[in-house]
Amino acid sequence: MISQCNPVERRPRVFSGVQPSGALHIGNYLGAIRHWVQMQETHDCLYCVVDLHAITVRQERKALTAATLQLANILLAAGIDPERSILFVQSHVPAHSELAWILNTITYFGELRRMTQFKEKGGGEQESVGVGLFDYPVLMAADILLYGADHVPVGDDQKQHVELTRDIAQRFNREFGKTFVIPEPVIREEGRRIMSLDNPANKMSKSAASPGSYIALLDPPDVIRRKIRRAVTDSGTEIRATPDKPALTNLVAIHSIFSGLSPEAIEERYAGKGYADFKR
Known part of the structure; x- marks a missing residue:
């Protein structure tokens, strides 16, 4: 058989x-x-x-x-x-x-x-x-x-x-x-909408005219730090990812995905600190 x-x-x-x-x-x-x-x-x-x-x-x-x-x-x-x-x-x-x-x-x-x-x-x-x-x-x-x-x-x-x-x-x-x-x-939700560093209304794009609008995978560490420091932020100083702060929300999202921390944990970590501390 x-x-x-x-x-x-x-x-x-x-x-x-x-x-x-x-x-x-x-x-x-x-x-x-x-x-x-x-x-x-x-x-x-x-x-x-x-x-x-x-x-x-x-x-x-x-x-x-x-x-x-x-x-x-x-x-x-x-x-x-x-x-x-x-x-x-x-x-x-x-x-x-x-x-x-x-x-x-x-x-x-x-x-x-x-x-x-x-x-x-x-x-x-x-x-x-x-x-x-x-x-x-x-x-x-x-x-x-x-x-x-x-x-x-x-x-x-x-x-x-x-x-x-x-x-x-x-x-x-x-x-x-x-x-x-x-x-x-x-289409994955996480990471699908990483926005431009100099205009959070636009998606981060490799065809953008300004290299300051994106962090390239081949950028050296000093260039990455400089781009983060120069990234646009919203009015105010509180680290809160809210709809009325699209630029800051974008930076918090990037931090969250790479660090594994939730946006809430990041907000708590930087409570009482300003944008300069956050960008370091």
Whole structure:
């Protein structure tokens, strides 16, 4: 009698990517990279340096190559383990571009035109914006669908693109038979909204004009201290994370995530002290 073997249950698969453009900062780490590292415990992970997405805006070839290698090194240093994850460069796998072309044939112009990120980056000059930026979400859909990803960790600004990916996959499956896994976006609350140091109304961004608005992962300690000292604060002197103090609330949130202390514990620690003491 042949004994019956139970099939090995597959772990959920995760795919996510990051562009090799701009300086990676603590917002990228807290909102994305740290969670990528944690997901290695529970998922089969594929992480990609998406250099094809980076060239939707002009790039200098040698600088892009150097930035791609540097980003891969940062991800490894942050805890992405090549024994437990696949880390690769997008342009090294031609199937990304090939699948994107196929998906273009079932994607509607109106769908891409409604993408918020295209409207924001294109601004009022959409007639002169490159087609690559317009078609960016279809390449992103190919990135995800190519590997049968179940979960896609993204920021708020990319959630709409994952929703489009789901629509494209469902449309393809209806027309040609079940081919693609329908992915789910994963958005973590903790660290998702680390704001700019010089304008708390804006999210911390690696494409910001002022390097004082973000803390880069490669900033040396003295530069980090200087940026914290110069970070804008709100009126008053009391260390309280409240809605009417968005700048201070942002600094308390950063302190809380890195130290492991709750915002309330931080407020108690600095009771009776001013902003200067807190920033030290």
